[in-house]
Amino acid sequence: MPYTLSAPVHSESLIKKSRFIGCVEPMADRASALRRVAALRAAHPGATHVCWALMAGGHSAANDDGEPGGTAGRPMLEVLRHQDLEGVLATVVRYYGGTPLGAGGLVRAYTDSVAQALLQADKVPVxxxxxxxxxxxxxxxxxxxxxxxxxxxxxxxxxxxxxxxxxxxxxxxxxxxxxxxxxxxxxxxxxxxxxxxxxxxx
The missing domain is CATH 3.30.70.240 (Alpha-Beta Plaits)
Structure with a gap:
């Protein structure tokens, strides 16, 4: 049975001086998701990346926002899929700390940001x-x-x-x-x- 979330939940981590601010929240469709991402960009003008992944209406979407291909949006989407979530947007705002993390480090950082937020989330059946x-x-x-x-x-x-x-x-x-x-x-x-x-x- 698919689940959605009752309310937004946040996570935050610091990895090699890079700050990752994660959020998972209920989201009806892609248009709403794009508005939310735009609002995050406006709220974090100094952020290096605002990456996101969406599962809504049986459709999925993911965006690396300038990170190396497949290191951000797609891993975030896999976390949502793995937990059988529907109507959920995951976003991670990254402030670059000056030390490259490498592809594997990025995948772990973005995956963990979403997973940590989901640990606190209240899941409700769709x-x-x-x-x-x-x-x-x-x-x-x-x-x-x-x-x-x-x-x-x-x-x-x-x-x-x-x-x-x-x-x-x-x-x-x-x-x-x-x-x-x-x-x-x-x-x-x-x-x-x-x-x-x-x-x-x-």
Whole structure:
């Protein structure tokens, strides 16, 4: 089961006078990650490198930011993969201390920065949600609202017209049971409007 993080966590280390400031944090997508990296560059104008790795939406990305190829972003990404993380951005800000670390030393430094931060992180399971939409009789609206909690589901929208058009987000493992309960309660009066679509979320 994939996991994400509940909150950002930081680490800091000093290796041969080079300062490494690591961070792992929940991140929805690449665009958000790039904004975060840009903010880090602005916050650390004297840093030599701001390297990062992202696992989000089933896609991965890594950037060495001027370090020798494969010594920063890719090793950081492997740490995220190894811990089965999804929707997580890892960043490491490096202030160069004047002593080269060599390729192996760099890989260890960037890997350890991410790993040390993850040791303190609160990991939470990623829930796969199914979107459901249907029209039901007014008499069933109150019943449905009470029923949602028992299935860990949430009401996204309720539109009142000839009937009540509801949009729901339901955890994937609970979706079929809720559909069955609704159909039974509606006795043929519940109209399903569209195919469900899946998405991941913490």
């Amino acid at each position: 829930v796969r949600w199914r979107a459901l939409r249907c029209v039901l009789p007014y008499a069933l609206e109150g019943w449905l609202r009470r029923e949602l909690d028992g299935h860990g589901a949430r009401l996204v929208e309720a539109l009142h017209g000839d009937g009540v058009t509801v949009s729901l987000q339901v955890p994937e493992p609970q979706a079929e049971a809720l559909v069955t309960r609704l159909n039974d309660a509606g006795q043929g009066r519940v109209v399903w409007l569209e195919e469900a679509s899946d998405r991941d979320e913490a």
